[in-house]
Amino acid sequence: MDKEFTNDDEIKSEIINLSAILKLPKGTEAHVSDIHGHDEKYSNIIRSGAGNISRKVSELFNGQLTTINQKKLVSLIYYPEEILKKVIAEFNEDNDKEQWYFGTINELIQILRYVSNKHPEHIINEALDKKFKDLVKELIFNDLNAEDKRQYYQEIVKGLIKLNVSNDFILVICHAIQKLAIERIHILGDVYDFGPHPDLIIKQLGNSWQNFDFEWGNHDVLWMGSVAGSKLCMLNLIRISARYHNLGLLENVYGIDLTSLIRYALNRYISLPNFEPKVVVDGESDDERNIDNCVQQAAAIMQFKLEGQAIKRRPEFKMDDRLFLDKLSSDRKKVTIDGKSYSIENGCFQTVNPAKPYQITNSERVVLIDLINQFTQSKKLNQDMRFMANNGSMYAKHNDNLLFHGCIPVDNQGNFVEMTLDGQRYSGKELSDYFEFILKDGLRHPTTGDCWNSDVIWYLWEGANSPLFAKDKMRTFERYFISDDKLQQEHHNPFFKLSHEEWFVDKVLKEFGLGRRGHIINGHTPAKEVPPVRANQKFIMVNGMSESKVGADVKNYALLIDSYGMLLETLKPFTSREEVIKYMADITEDRDVVEYSSERKTIGDTEYGEDIKKQIEFLSARLDD
Known part of the structure; x- marks a missing residue:
């Protein structure tokens, strides 16, 4: 109890006030996902109350x-x-x-x-x-x-x-x-990557009146992992930043001096068509595009080398199929995958030693040490990542609903996939809990050397049984170098196919200690033409704040839960703040009722209400003393 009471009348008054609050209608919760650094679009969502x-x-x-x-x-x-x-x-x-x-x-x-x-x-x-x-x-x-x-x-x-x-x-x-x-904002993953200002989203949340929470996405893990000292997370982060012309975020906001990396990249690499940045920015010079291109190459090659070391260091990850540098032909124009030879297009393997393909060169080592020390020591970056860690989790249970980004890894029959990590077997809820512990422990005890925490955090980014990645493998190498559509495809965990079945949703809810009246609210980018509401309205998928990764035929959604039930909002494409103001554009193009009750839920029906009831019990006991 924060309040201090000087007499019984004050205690009675507080009990009356708290009892009255329990009868008020439940506050409205908003669920959004995949913000990806688009601060203006996020601001538009929040200003509109979703x-x-x-x-x-x-x-x-x-x-x-x-x-x-x-x-x-x-x-x-x-x-x-x-x-x-x-x-x-x-x-x-x-x-x-x-x-x-x-x-x-x-x-x-x-x-x-x-x-x-x-x-x-x-x-x-x-x-x-x-x-x-x-x-x-x-x-x-x-x-x-x-x-x-x-x-x-x-x-x-x-x-x-x-x-x-x-x-x-x-x-x-x-x-x-x-x-x-809006009483509470749930952000179901991926605040970071692609867009220019995730830092402003963090700042807005820090100044926010509303309650809020994060359910981390795998893109968020890259940034938290980099602060924890993972060079693999850092290289993926830099590569993606260069791919979306976003290196300025690192330099101008987080104070990361990329001079050593840029100088190294321009000395070792030349621009290649497969490394062209994904976005075209007004006023961007040819020199800037060349830097983005060459930095991508440098980061990618160092990434593939360090991935090879981590995969060999951690056989329990079962990622040997991600080893490519030792399968290049002597002329580096072909690569053998699953016994079949594929042509390499626009290769950039000049720093790969055929005798020791996963060995980091001395020049690369100097760049890596410089960068990882800056990431772990950046005051602003540490501040923002600790904010995400302190206000976030792998999943959340809120008012009988289970919230998370990605999936709960299962096999085709719906059995929770087991992983043996550090000598212990984990699956389902325990696997997510273990990953959360490792991530937070890594942030509490950052180290720039190769260690268990760093390797596990990187696995969260792209491992087949990572709840946050939710796919079989990340085909970065294939997408850069091999023009075979089938080889570039990444397949979702069976969780998403099974999420259409009510029995399966009930099984997942039970695994996390929730009853059948609950729902799974999942933040992720769905496949095309997949309905966002499934399993007899018990599974709801929201995504939708970024057009960076989805096509025009993929809808974006936000979910509102108020005292009467659930509303799924189909969001209009966001262009700019100026366009929204000029045309008085609202954020929604459609609303669908997912669940409705004529009897309003009150605060007494919520977790907040349970806390109030405990306060009333405590105060009543004081009166009886």
Whole structure:
């Protein structure tokens, strides 16, 4: 208990207050996944309450406001600073302006009251800016339509306009609506890679009013693993950053000096078509594209060498089929895979010693030592990775639902795959728990040498039985060098095929200590044309914040869970903040009810409610003493 009580009356008052909170409607949870560094799109999702705000506006003003006026109101709530400037600039007369303020402030107050009705007063207090807090509370807790209150309300608005603070007042209300529309944000994996500013997403979450949690993805593990001292994680991270023209994130945000790597890469490699960056950036010079190209090659070759060492060091990983450098022909133009010879296209194996193909050269060693020391010592990077570790996990159990990115590894019959790690056998929940322990232990005790923690963390990135990778193998080598579509295919774990079966979902829920009324909420990029809701509405897949890895025919989704049930939001493609503001674009193109109950869930039905009940029991016991 944080509060201190001086007498029994204070304790009784607190018990009454807590008991009342239990009867309030359950708060709305939003589930998103695969953000991949796209901070503007993430911000758009959060400003919109993951679609919840436009839904509330529609419910509240259906039949009162036209569709276009509802869109204008929603846009104002999402981006109040920009929309206010735009609206004010269009007014010709003061009377028009005053009338707009009267109508708009009244509508915003109604919305704020509507989204506040499921929150206790202390939560509303936290959501309101100190500026105008008492005034806003006065307006939302009173019926402004009552005859004796109308003049009072009009005088308040007149005073705001007269004192030239109506814009500030509107900003306070809009920001409060944004905060109160969502009670908790679940991020089901992959904050990092591809997009330019995962750091701004971390910063926004650090300043967030809402509760939130991470369920890590394998891309997140690359970054946490690099801070833990894994050179393999670091090389994959650098290679992907170069592939998506994102080395500036490392240099400008995290203070990683890439000079030694760039100089080495430009001296050893020339640009090749198979290493062209995946994105075209306005204003990018030929020199920058050449650096991205050559750095990819340098990182990839060092990666393949260190992978070979790790695979031989850890036979329990069973990854011998990922050894390629010792299967190159003497002229390095062919490679033998599963007994068949394949032509190498645009090879770059000049630093590979045929006699010792997995040996790191002295020049490579100098670069690796320089880089890994910088990664483990970067203050900003350590801060962000520890934030992810402290607020995240391999999976989460929340209000009877199981949340994770990727899969729970199984065979074709649905049996949990066993792995022997450090002399112990793990499967299902215990395997995920073990991986989480290793990752957090690696961050607590970073080391740049080859060690068990570093190897296991790298395995999480691309191992066949990694819950986060969820595929049979990562075919980086094949995709760079071999033009055979079948050889480049990565196959999902049988978990995804079985996730259509209710018996299997029940089995997974039971493994994690959850009952049949629960759901699996899975963050991952699905295959094309696969329904996101399966197994009698017990399995829901969300993805969707990045177009980096999916085609136009793959839908993006977010999931809302409120006091009435579950809503799956089909997200519109995101272009830019400017486009959203210009066209007043909402984030959703469709909504599907996954589950609905006419009887609202209350806070008393949630895990938060269970904590409150324990507090009430504790306080009641104090009264009995």
